[in-house]
Amino acid sequence: MTGREALPHYVESTRLQHFVNYEVVGKSALRVQRWRDQWKLATRRPRPDSPLSPPLRCVAYMKEIMSRHYLEGRYAAGVRKVAWVTSGAPTEPLQALGYFLVYPENHAALCGVRRKAQSIAEEAEHAGWSRDICSYARTDIGSMLSGKTPAGRLPRPDVLVCCTNICQTVLHWYRVLADYFGCPLVLIDTPFLFHEAHEHEVAYVKRQIEDMICVAEEIAGKSLHEKRFQDVMANARRGAELWLEILNRSQHRPAPMTAFDGFIHMGPIVDMRGEAVVVAYYERMLAELDERIDRGIGAIKNERYRVLWDNLPIWFKIGDLSKWLAERGVNVVASTYTYAWGELAPMIDPDHPLDSMARVYLHPILNRSTGHKLESMKRMVDEFELDGVILHSDRSCKPYSLGQIDQRDRLVKKLGVPALLLEADHNDPRDYAEEQGSNRLEAFVETMEARA
Amino acid sequence: MSTVAGHAPSFPSRREVIEHVRALGREVVAVMPIHYPRAMLRAHRLHPIEIWGPPRVPRVEGSRHFQAYTCDIVVKATSFVRSGGIAGTKAILVPHTCDALQGMASVLGDFLHPEQRVLTLYLPRGRRTSDRDFLREELQRLGAKLSEVSGHQPSRADWMEAFEAEDAADAALADLYRRRERLAVSDRHFYQVIRAREYLTAEQFCEAATAVPEGNRPRTGVGLMISGIVAEPLELFDQIEALGAHIVGDDLACGFRRVYSTSMRNDPFERSASRLLKGPPDPTCGTPVRDRIEALQTRMRALGARGLLVYDPKFCEPELFDVPLLRKHLHEAGFPVLHVEFEMGETLPHQTLSRIEAFVETLS
Known part of the structure; x- marks a missing residue:
């Protein structure tokens, strides 16, 4: 008897669904959709009244990649093992073991961008x-709880992997998920770095990654293949290197992309880190940015002020804010948030995967001190030749936000850079006061004008 | 020796404790909540005095550094530190209890630069061998810092003396909880003694604990279990009694969650690590919510509690995540749950009392 004959009927059925709905119909439909998007982008006449340049052409590819990812998710259960992971989790071994990865944070952000987050969050409330x-x-x-999602359907997890290098909140959140789904929760606890990492902290994280691999292998029913693991690490x-290069292209004047573009285009590096398609996509994106730089095309038409964004974006306001600021000649050219997925690239060593992973996953900006974040901001102000800083005081993200009041004071008083603390929330529109926000942004722009 | 005013039990004031420990050759360290290695501080000739967001300190100074959505414990403690409240102490130790305390430690160390050294301690969120091994090394790192602060390198005899004294105080705390039903004191009196552990020496606490009288004090009305971080102001307990209820047990971070099991390991750091990892369920330590629910159910049944009052300071994420599941599962087990959030202040809002009153009525 072959292994295939031994498969239960429902597995055959889910595999068939996966093959037909994802591999054949879904992928083809998304490819056609991408061609249509490309055609639209190529033929659409730029609106003369828009302060923004036409979007990057590669956005059509990104849409295809991300849609394909979510589409596969709908049919992944029963075909691939599914892991729900935090955005800072060490996922490379899971990729190498063939897991389908779901990032609840990215899913929540998708809900935010589509302006569905409030009604879905109310279900939890x-x-x-x-x-x-x-x-x-x-x-x-x-x-x-409700099954509501703009992504169609999320596959049920076989395992949850929670890494505390972005906040402690994720642990409490994943405990709730574990209770609901009744599946194993693997914790990768990363000590917060007030200063440089100590060896016992690195060893602790490495040991937990090793433990995670054991659990993941057991659930997957197979062993981690070393060569495959190294390929994923590479x-x-x-x-990550390409992503960093992409972000650094905004050091040019005018910057070929905005940080708001960055928030959207970071999807692949967050969700599919380790896959070849991500490398191919970012190579394409980098080439297009270089083309823009060669032709002197900026992301906004009249770049007068260059600004840094600190913290998560206000997902439900990305489009509006981007346009509002561009109308005033403000280009948000960099963000501490998007940098988090690129700045650690040099630390990744495919030849020493576990050691390097332990170090990489200890060092995201969110797992480092408020003083380190200030130094990062100062460096970016210098390297990107910035005129101001917007610090999004994000009610939902306390570890990112606590410390911003002192960071802002130092940026203003010691560096002489205008800095604004903008009160909002990354996903909940009820915590953003439109009028108040606009007034504060207006005053911020006036301050930069006065200094010009 | 002066005593805390009113109908409070009699034990030394903070000022007297500070003078007392200095006379014994120890320096004082301010400590933020919740879990930390007491014996280790003592072995280094240091004495901890805890800061739980002093109630009579205005938020103003702390609000200059933290947003309005930051918990009161952090904002008020920062105000307290900035207004000279910990003057004369050698260091401030901030255990990594939550994101808010992480932010406080970072802001203090990076920007506010108090005259005291800012010490940190990362507490692992699991109970695995790797967690215990890590904590042991983390405590060793902290130990080196403590030696720098005190200028004292503990000898084996120092360690033994410190463990003996602190284990005795831990045992006295556990014994108080065991004897709770037989104690002839009000809930307010009981929690004044429990919370005196936050600043008394181990010996003073043992004395205060054994001085709590036993006897017949009929307890009428509805028995409640109280859960959360810290129950303030203490007037809360008087009001609960006035509403016809009483507290039969707690799951408070400032109370029962610090009834640790004693460890007898030889290595002092391993022993300290083992003690810290052997406390009751606590969401700030990453305890799975089911474990907490099971522990609560068992204790509530044993103690005759009719309902659970979850009493939390605003913006406490570790607690807030657990509340819906506590409510659901405990309700299914026949224990109604009331969740109340409060802002740390001197008075108890009438609205809070009305909610507790209605809750007690439903249980009567």
Whole structure:
């Protein structure tokens, strides 16, 4: 008897669905959609009244890649093992073991961009979760309870992997998921770095990654293949390097892309880090940015002021803010948030995967001190020749936000850079006061004008 | 020796404790909540005095550094530090309890630069062998810093003396909880003694604990379990009694969650690590919510609690995530749950009391 004959009927059925709906119909339909998008982008006449340059052509590819990822998710259960992971989790071994990865944070952000987050988060609030907890968590818990999602359907996890290098919130959030789904939760606890990492901290993280691999192998029913693991690590490193190069292209004047573009285009490096398609996509994107630089095309038509964005974006306001600022000649050319997925690229060593992973996953900006973040901002102000800094005081993300008041004071008083603390939330529109926000941004622009 | 005013039990004030420990050749360290190695501080000739967001300190100074959505414990403690409240102490130790305390430690160390050294301690969120091994090394790192602060390198005898004293105080704390039903004191009195552990020496605490009288004090009305971080102001307990209820047990971070099991390991750092990892369920330590629920159910049944009052300071994420599941599962087990959030202040809002009153009525 062959292994195939031994498969239960429902596995055959899910495999068939996966093959037909994803491999054949889905992929083809998304390719056609991409051609249509490309055609639209190529033939659309630029609006003379728009302060923004036409979008990057590669956005059509990104849309295809991300849509394909979410589409596969709909049919992944029963075909591939599924892991739900935090955005800072060490996923390379899971990639190498063939897991399908779901990033609840990215899913929540998708809900935010599509302006569905509030109604989905309310499902969690009705079930008792407080509005004072992270709006990503509320969005995903609400989606889990109600099934509501703009992504169609998320596959049920076989395992949850939670890494605390972005916040402690994720641990509490994933405990709720583990309770609901009744599946194993693997914790990668990363000590917060007030200063440089100590060896015992690196060793602790490495040991936990090794433990995670054991659990993942057991669930997957196969062993991690060393060569495959190294390939994934090499792709992860190349993808992160390219992403960093892409972000650094905005050091040019005019900057060929905005940080708002960066928030959208970071999807592949977050969701599919380690896959070859990410490397191919970012090579394409980099080439297009270089073409823009050669032709002197900026992301906004009249770049007068260059600004840094600190913290997560306000997902439900990305388009509006981008346009509002561009109308005033403000290009948000860099962000501390998008940098987090690129700046550690040099630390990734495919020849020493576990050691380097332990170091990489200890060092995201969110796992480092408020003083380190200030130094990063100062460096970016210098390297990107910035005129101001917008610090998004994000009610939902306390580890990113606490410290911003002192960071802002030092940017203003010691560096002489105008800096604005903008009160909002990354996913909950109820925590953004439109009028107040506009007034503060207006005053911020006036301050930069006065200094010009 | 003066005593805390009113109908409070009699034990030394903070000022007297500071004078006392200095006379013993120890320096004082301010400590933020929740878990930390007490014996280790003592072995280094240091004495901890805890800061839980002093109630009579205005938020103003702390609000200059932290956003409005930051918990009161952090904002008020920062105000306290900035207004000279910990003057004369050698260091401030901030255990990594949550994102908010992480932010506080970072802002203090990077920007506010108090005259005291800012010490940190990362507490692992699991209970695995890797967590215990890590914590042991993390405590060793902290130990080196403590030696720098105190100028004292503990001898084996120092360690033994410190463990003996602190284990005795831990045992006295556990014993208080064991004897709770037989104690002839009000809930307020009981928690004044429990919370005196936050600043008394181990010996003073043992004395205060054994001085709590036993006897017949009929307890009428509805028995409640109280959960959360810290129950303030203490007037809360008077009001609960006035509403016809009483506290039969707690799951408070400032209370029962610090009833640690004693460890007898030889290595002092391993022993300290083992103690810290052997506490009751605590969401700030990453305890799975089911474990917490099971522990609560068992204790509530044993103690005769009719309902659970979850009493939290605003913006406490570790607590807030658990609340809906606590409510759901405990309700299914026949224990109604009331969740109340409060802002640390001197008075108890009428609205809070009304909610507790309605809750007690439903249980009566």
